[in-house]
Amino acid sequence: MEWYLENVYEIKAQAPYTFYVPSKEVIGRLKRGDIVKLIFSAPEGKDGFAGERMWVEITERTGDDFKGVLANEPFIVESLEVGDEITFAVEHVCDTEYEDPDAEDLDAYFDTKILVSNDVLEREEFNFMLRDHADEPEDSGWTVMSGFEDDEALNNPEEYQYISIGKVLNIDASILAFIQDEPLCAYERNEEGAFIKIEDYDWDAYLNE
Structure with a gap:
């Protein structure tokens, strides 16, 4: 062979x-x-x-x-x-x-988990991130979405999975600039392709879902 x-x-x-x-x-x-x-x-x-x-x-x-x-x-x-x-x-x-x-150093990227939508993995693209308080030590608290998910996908737990944060960094490492921000925080990608913090994110609505 x-x-x-x-x-x-x-x-x-x-x-x-x-x-x-x-x-x-x-x-x-x-x-x-x-x-x-x-x-x-x-x-x-x-x-x-x-x-x-x-x-x-x-x-x-x-x-x-x-x-x-x-x-x-x-x-x-x-x-x-x-x-x-x-x-x-x-x-x-x-x-x-x-x-x-x-x-x-690489172990930390393997061990730390992040919740992503299946659409992120299919597109290899994400445009929205938010960080909630985590229940488990290995959970970063971050949720990552492509921004193209429909309402059904957004509300279906089966449309999400935990993966190593390193896999998300492989797609776009620019998030290292704010990945240590304390919860609660949210970011979205602007028209220039950079992530900006959403200062007026509706956390009351999110937390009461």
């Missing part, structure tokens, strides 16, 4: 708040004998899967280029076996065994 290694920096560029890549500091420490994780993609796939992450033990390093041997049994890429030599580079390393502060 044909396979290739994914460029993790390209994936990171598409999902900066949900996809981890090792920091430059960690990459700089890698040496012979260390184990790193690579993403092996196989276009033909198996059982509906098109790739898998596997550990490789480094046997040689020359600058940003590496050689290593496969350290675990493949499930998808059947043409590979444990011990096979793998040639790879820095841009293929998606994980290591070293502790990394960058990973801890």
Whole structure:
């Protein structure tokens, strides 16, 4: 089965708040004998899967280029076996065994939840946000909507789901400017595409729904 290694920096560029890549500091420490994780993609796939992450033990390093041997049994890429030599580079390393502060920062985006309408996920667009008091520690209290939902969708709990806040940031990271605002607060996107605070939002109506 044909396979290739994914460029993790390209994936990171598409999902900066949900996809981890090792920091430059960690990459700089890698040496012979260390184990790193690579993403092996196989276009033909198996059982509906098109790739898998596997550990490789480094046997040689020359600058940003590496050689290593496969350290675990493949499930998808059947043409590979444990011990096979793998040639790879820095841009293929998606994980290591070293502790990394960058990973801890990313954990917060995974662990913090935000309520979004299904329409936001379908459109990959949102234009309205409000923050209520949260009942659970992992709940940010934020609700995000596209602004195109009809009345039926707005009032149907099945049209909403909790996801990691990092997935919303992948769509538009400009909300980091006010994501720590205390509840109660609401924002909408203006004609220029920027979010502005709604100073006269009708909270009485919202809280009495």
